[in-house]
Structures are given as C-alpha cells and as structure tokens.
Amino acid sequence: MGPVKSVCFIGAGFVGGPSGAVLALKNPDVEVSVVDLSETRIAAWNSDALPIYEPGLLPVVKEARDAEVRPQNLFFTTDVRGTIKRADIVFICVNTPTKTAGIGAGKAPNMAYFESATRMIAAEADKDTIIVEKSTVPCRTAANMREILHAIGKPGVNFEILSNPEFLAEGTAVADLMRPDRILIGSMQTPSGLEAADVLANLYGSWVPKENILKTNIWSSELAKLAANALLAQRISSINALSAICEATGADVGEIAYAAGLDTRIGSRMLQASVGFGGSCFRKDVLNLSYMAETLHLPEVAAYWQSVVAINEWQKSRFTKRIISTLYGTLTGKKIAVYGFSYKKNTADTRESAAISVVKDLIAEQARVCIYDPQVTKAQIWEELDINGCHLEDVEKYVSIAQNPYDCASDSHAVIVLTEWDEFSNKDVDWEQIFDIMERPAFVFDGRRVIDAGKLQRLGFRVECIGRGN
Numbered sequence: 275m276g277p278v279k280s281v282c283f284i285g286a287g288f289v290g291g292p293s294g295a296v297l298a299l300k301n302p303d304v305e306v307s308v309v310d311l312s313e314t315r316i317a318a319w320n321s322d323a324l325p326i327y328e329p330g331l332l333p334v335v336k337e338a339r340d341a342e343v344r345p346q347n348l349f350f351t352t353d354v355r356g357t358i359k360r361a362d363i364v365f366i367c368v369n370t371p372t373k374t375a376g377i378g379a380g381k382a383p384n385m386a387y388f389e390s391a392t393r394m395i396a397a398e399a400d401k402d403t404i405i406v407e408k409s410t411v412p413c414r415t416a417a418n419m420r421e422i423l424h425a426i427g428k429p430g431v432n433f434e435i436l437s438n439p440e441f442l443a444e445g446t447a448v449a450d451l452m453r454p455d456r457i458l459i460g461s462m463q464t465p466s467g468l469e470a471a472d473v474l475a476n477l478y479g480s481w482v483p484k485e486n487i488l489k490t491n492i493w494s495s496e497l498a499k500l501a502a503n504a505l506l507a508q509r510i511s512s513i514n515a516l517s518a519i520c521e522a523t524g525a526d527v528g529e530i531a532y533a534a535g536l537d538t539r540i541g542s543r544m545l546q547a548s549v550g551f552g553g554s555c556f557r558k559d560v561l562n563l564s565y566m567a568e569t570l571h572l573p574e575v576a577a578y579w580q581s582v583v584a585i586n587e588w589q590k591s592r593f594t595k596r597i598i599s600t601l602y603g604t605l606t607g608k609k610i611a612v613y614g615f616s617y618k619k620n621t622a623d624t625r626e627s628a629a630i631s632v633v634k635d636l637i638a639e640q641a642r643v644c645i646y647d648p649q650v651t652k653a654q655i656w657e658e659l660d661i662n663g664c665h666l667e668d669v670e671k672y673v674s675i676a677q678n679p680y681d682c683a684s685d686s687h688a689v690i691v692l693t694e695w696d697e698f699s700n701k702d703v704d705w706e707q708i709f710d711i712m713e714r715p716a717f718v719f720d721g722r723r724v725i726d727a728g729k730l731q732r733l734g735f736r737v738e739c740i741g742r743g744n
C-alpha cells in the first residue's frame with residue numbers, strides 16, 4: 275500500500291468523533307472523514323455545538339475542520355458509502371451495546387451495528403482496504419469479519435483486518451488521545467497483516483512515541499480491551515466491597531485506598547469508592563467477557579467476572595437503603611435534592627449512571643426528587659428514566675429539575691451527591707446557604723466522597739459518606 279491519503283471513521287459517537295478529530299489534527303496530509311447514519315449527529319459535529327460534551331474538544335475539531343488555520347482535512351458526513359470507497363483505512367467505531375433480547379440477552383454484546391458496518395465496507399470497497407476494529411468486540415470477531423468480507427467483497431479487492439481498541443475515558447478524551455498510555459494494534463501474523471499493522475502504526479507515529487505503540491496478534495488485542503475494562507471495573511468493585519466493611523467497622527475507605535495504593539504493585543488509581551461505576555462500557559464489557567467465558571464452558575470464570583457487576587448493583591441499592599433508613603424509614607413526600615446525574619464529572623453522558631438506579635428507588639419510595647446537573651438536560655433525564663423502566667406519569671409526578679444547587683436543595687430533607695462535579699466541592703457551593711434553606715435535620719449523603727464532611731458537620735449537617743461509618 276502507498277501512502278495513506280484517506281481514512282474513514284464509521285460512527286460519529288464518543289469514540290469516532292474525538293478519535294477522528296485528533297488523527298486529522300496530527301496528520302494534516304490525510305483526509306479524515308467521520309460518517310454516521312444520524313443526520314442530526316453529523317449536523318452537530320459540523321456546528322460549534324458538538325453532540326458530546328468533552329472538555330477541550332471543540333478547538334481540536336475546529337482547527338482541522340474549519341480551514342481557518344490550515345487547509346481542511348476533517349469532514350463529518352452522512353455519505354457513508356461514498357466515503358468508504360475513497361478510504362485506504364476504515365475504522366469501525368459503532369456502538370456494541372448489550373443485547374436486550376434473544377440468546378445472551380442482558381449479557382452478550384449486540385453486534386448488529388458492527389456487522390452491518392462490515393457488510394457495508396465489503397459491498398462498497400473498490401480497492402484494497404485496511405479495516406480497523408475500534409469498537410469493543412468479543413474475542414475472535416475478526417474471524418467473523420473475514421468470512422463476511424470474503425463472501426461479499428468485490429473480486430480482486432483484498433481486506434486486512436486490524437484490532438486497534440480505544441482506551442479513552444470520557445471527560446478526559448482529548449488528553450487521552452493526545453497522550454495515550456499505549457496504542458494497541460493487533461494483526462494477523464502474516465506478511466500482509468504485519469504490513470497493515472505498520473501502516474496504522476505510522477499514522478499514530480506522527481504524535482505517539484514509538485515505544486508506546488504495541489503490536490500483538492489480533493486475538494490478544496481484541497481480548498486485551500475487554501481485559502483492561504474488566505480489571506478497572508474489578509478494582510472499583512473491590513474498593514466498593516471494602517467500603518461496606520468500612521461503614522460497619524469505623525475504618526475509612528479513603529485511608530484504606532491510600533494505604534493500599536502506596537504499594538507500587540497496587541497503585542492508587544481507580545480506587546475511589548463510589549455509589550457505583552456507570553458509563554456505557556464497564557458493565558457491558560464485563561458482561562461480554564463473562565458471557566464469552568460461559569460460551570467457552572468456563573462457568574467459574576464467568577461467575578467471577580459476573581460478581582464484579584453484582585457488587586456494583588448491590589452498592590447502588592445499598593446506598594439508597596442507607597438513605598431510607600437514615601431518614602427514619604420513610605421518604606414519602608420528602609423532598610430529596612440530587613446533585614449530579616451524569617455517570618462521572620466532565621461528561622453529559624448518562625448511560626448506566628448510578629443516578630438512574632438511585633432516582634428510580636427514590637421514586638418508588640414516593641420521595642419528591644429534585645435533580646441538578648450542570649450539563650445534563652431534563653429531556654435526557656426523562657429519556658433515561660423512561661428507558662430504564664420508570665413510568666413517565668411517575669417521573670412527571672415525583673421528579674423536577676433545578677437550574678442551580680440552591681433551588682435544588684431548597685426545602686429538602688437531604689442532599690445526595692451522585693456525581694463528583696467540581697462545583698459540588700466545598701469551595702464552589704456555599705454549604706452554609708444550603709443549610710439555611712433546608713429542612714431540619716439537614717442530611718447530606720455523599721456517594722462520591724467529594725465534600726468535606728467535617729466542615730459540613732460543623733455547619734450543622736448530618737453527613738453520611740460512602741465508606742465511612744458514624
């Protein structure tokens with residue numbers, strides 16, 4: 275293959291959009307097109323109101339997209355087929371959510387979008403093309419792709435499949451893409467497979483140091499992505515399991531995480547106890563791994579990974595139970611202020627957010643729930659509660675939205691912190707003012723351990739934190 279002139283990202287979501295933008299920024303001679311079936315998503319990518327909230331992303335997109343600073347080489351379009359035809363490399367970045375029906379429902383990933391993208395590439399490509407799995411997929415997906423490409427591809431057109439999983443985290447996507455811990459490229463260990471891996475490595479080489487680009491066999495690469503997310507999620511479930519012991523014994527989970535994390539073999543990151551991990555991937559990918567083990571007749575392995583998800587579910591319901599019992603066993607008619615609805619700070623993404631489960635439980639208790647989140651809209655909260663099984667009449671009846679933390683807390687019996695947005699820390703929110711406008715006793719339940727409990731107690735609050743007993 276000669277020099278890469280044109281690449282295509284299929285799927286203009288949280289991965290395709292930012293990844294395409296950074297690749298374009300760092301390779302000004304390469305035409306980068308990000309395509310999607312959704313016209314509204316593409317229109318948003320072509321505007322200044324990007325479809326995702328990601329700090330620092332807009333300037334990156336504008337520099338490559340707007341031809342003000344340099345010639346344009348980043349394009350967002352719905353012309354999926356035309357773009358595939360021009361591309362030397364096609365990255366598949368479509369969603370692979372957990373199946374909701376059929377065999378493996380609730381566990382296996384739904385590969386329909388991924389297969390449809392593969393079929394589209396096979397049908398459209400007129401020249402040799404490298405296809406890159408960027409979506410998170412089960413191990414051995416490349417073997418299925420190979421069959422489809424072989425059956426549908428035009429005569430004389432060769433395809434090389436690479437696995438190049440994405441490791442960015444939302445909220446820090448730009449930094450993660452600019453300075454990745456590693457770039458993983460899996461290929462078949464054939465001359466053409468290894469050559470394709472070199473072509474992709476060269477594109478990354480324009481900004482990622484060579485020693486951070488790791489090449490492996492394709493199955494290792496596919497499985498390494500699931501392994502990485504499973505190991506990260508497992509750390510959170512482990513610290514959350516310990517948080518329950520802390521609450522019962524008087525130990526403090528922050529001190530436990532700090533003491534354990536000082537051991538360089540353990541390390542300090544991803545040990546922040548919380549109301550539970552959320553996001554579109556941890557749960558989905560751990561379940562994907564567990565389901566794979568099940569289908570490989572490894573029930574003990576499947577059960578091990580399943581327990582990571584089970585602890586997470588338990589942690590969420592444990593937190594709401596603590597709220598109910600602390601508030602004297604009844605929430606009926608009480609106003610409860612919820613601070614934060616996104617699954618973590620610096621994103622407006624609410625997929626699998628712990629807030630969904632907690633709010634659902636509060637509605638079931640007939641509490642009057644008022645939610646404040648600096649980035650999440652009412653429409654999105656309503657949609658999320660709807661798809662997660664709340665009746666919209668109940669949502670209308672019990673849930674309201676506030677535009678600031680003060681309206682949210684006014685007349686409430688408790689403030690519940692569910693997302694660690696910086697503004698909820700003591701410096702940004704005037705807790706004294708909040709105390710004045712709340713009912714008595716005024717409770718704060720910190721599901722993120724971001725508030726200064728001592729200071730709030732001195733103001734008169736009753737404070738309950740994840741991982742700290744009273």
Ligand code: NAD
Pocket residue numbers: 284285286287288289290309310311312315354367368369370387388390391408409410411440441442443444554555
């Ligand atoms: P997303 O839902 O934000 O975006 C996927 C996009 O693909 C949607 O806009 C959808 O319209 C589009 N799409 C689906 N089928 C299509 C088709 N046939 N042709 C064109 N467009 C199509 O998903 P995401 O969060 O970007 O995740 C994508 C993949 O990357 C998943 O497998 C996920 O596990 C993985 N991943 C996600 C993250 C993350 O932070 N969100 C990080 C690493 C890996």
Ligand code: UGA
Pocket residue numbers: 410440441442443444445503506510543544545546547548549550551552553554555556617618619
């Ligand atoms: C995660 C991984 O960190 C990425 O490497 C991966 O690419 C991505 O999933 C993916 O495959 O989608 P993300 O879900 O965006 O990224 O965010 P994280 O920072 O990992 O947080 C996930 C959840 O765990 C959040 O709800 C967060 O609040 C929670 N969390 C995180 C904790 O409860 N404690 C921690 O110590 C860290």
